[in-house]
Amino acid sequence: MDASLSPWRLSVAPMLDWTDRHCRYFHRLITRRTRLYTEMVTTGALLHGDQARHLDFNPEEHPLALQLGGSEPEDLAACARLAERWGYDEVNLNCGCPSERVQRGAFGACLMNEPRLVADGVKAMRDAVQRIPVTVKHRIGVDRTESYDFVRDFVGTLAEAGCEVFIVHARNAWLQGLSPKENREVPPLRYEFVYRLKRDFPHLTVVLNGGVQTHEQIAAHLAQVDGVMVGREAYHQPWLMADWDQRFLGAPDNPAQDRDQVEAALVAYMARSGVPWSHIARHMLGLRNGLPGARRWRQVWSDHRLKSQPAQAVWQQLRDMAPAR
Numbered sequence: 001m002d003a004s005l006s007p008w009r010l011s012v013a014p015m016l017d018w019t020d021r022h023c024r025y026f027h028r029l030i031t032r033r034t035r036l037y038t039e040m041v042t043t044g045a046l047l048h049g050d051q052a053r054h055l056d057f058n059p060e061e062h063p064l065a066l067q068l069g070g071s072e073p074e075d076l077a078a079c080a081r082l083a084e085r086w087g088y089d090e091v092n093l094n095c096g097c098p099s100e101r102v103q104r105g106a107f108g109a110c111l112m113n114e115p116r117l118v119a120d121g122v123k124a125m126r127d128a129v130q131r132i133p134v135t136v137k138h139r140i141g142v143d144r145t146e147s148y149d150f151v152r153d154f155v156g157t158l159a160e161a162g163c164e165v166f167i168v169h170a171r172n173a174w175l176q177g178l179s180p181k182e183n184r185e186v187p188p189l190r191y192e193f194v195y196r197l198k199r200d201f202p203h204l205t206v207v208l209n210g211g212v213q214t215h216e217q218i219a220a221h222l223a224q225v226d227g228v229m230v231g232r233e234a235y236h237q238p239w240l241m242a243d244w245d246q247r248f249l250g251a252p253d254n255p256a257q258d259r260d261q262v263e264a265a266l267v268a269y270m271a272r273s274g275v276p277w278s279h280i281a282r283h284m285l286g287l288r289n290g291l292p293g294a295r296r297w298r299q300v301w302s303d304h305r306l307k308s309q310p311a312q313a314v315w316q317q318l319r320d321m322a323p324a325r
């Protein structure tokens with residue numbers, strides 16, 4: 001990576017149930033330099049559950065961040081240590097998730113009301129690792145807070161605790177009355193707050209997230225902040241990322257010439273993955289969006305009746321169906 005470019009310049013957002021290791025492998029076929037994030041893993045799941053299942057990843061996935069959900073400094077420290085030992089490039093704390101389940105566990109967006117507790121968590125995590133950065137993903141406010149000062153003070157408190165990278169979903173989280181999905185759509189986006197954070201804390205890395213869909217928008221935000229994180233659009237329209245390496249990340253070329261090449265590589269991965277191919281294919285269903293035949297192609301890769309066949313056979317059927325594609 002070009003040393004003058006921030007490692008956070010472009011990233012794909014952590015998305016529960018979506019950005020699992022198979023999804024990330026798929027994204028890596030399209031962009032080599034974009035930073036990738038795991039789904040959120042709670043400290044409880046990591047400390048008391050199947051660590052390998054939560055933490056294992058393919059070596060191709062670097063640069064890769066583990067996102068944690070939790071609030072107990074000791075637990076966060078133990079999990080940060082695990083992240084480093086497992087080979088992650090970053091450990092990120094989720095202070096932006098509004099779901100009720102998360103609220104009851106006292107983590108996610110409600111933590112923005114407790115900056116001191118988060119600061120203790122960040123400090124404990126930083127003390128626990130040697131090599132990897134500890135970063136925070138958060139919102140610009142909770143509930144009806146409208147003031148910029150709220151997020152400025154939150155960031156200021158965490159910066160004092162040593163956090164240097166802030167990923168800011170540019171809308172409030174409304175902790176009551178909205179589903180998590182509505183909480184990604186209803187509270188208004190306020191990019192100006194994120195720009196202001198960068199102006200007020202020029203030495204910090206500030207990454208903007210929320211509602212970004214085009215290269216033009218990415219370029220406009222990059223003129224104001226250090227990085228842009230893209231969630232839903234990257235998942236639903238993955239080919240959007242096909243020229244990010246060259247266009248934004250200083251690479252001499254892009255990893256994939258065309259979508260056929262990506263599909264062929266993912267089919268090969270399906271064949272050796274050891275999991276049913278449908279677990280992997282579901283992440284690539286947007287790959288051909290906008291092309292003729294995309295609907296039929298999507299139907300085949302999500303056809304339950306084909307699940308007993310090997311991925312290679314399904315792929316061959318699709319190729320036999322050409323030139324409709």
Ligand SMILES: Cc1cc2nc3c(=O)[nH]c(=O)nc-3n(C[C@H](O)[C@H](O)[C@H](O)COP(=O)(O)O)c2cc1C
Pocket residue numbers: 013014015016017018039040067094096097137169184209210211212229230231232233
């Ligand atoms: C299906 C789904 C799951 C998500 N899971 C997480 C999560 O685990 N951790 C997190 O910090 N944000 C999560 N988010 C929020 C995204 O990371 C991101 O902040 C949000 O979608 C706004 O970005 P976008 O408009 O580019 O999608 C999730 C979003 C979606 C759509």
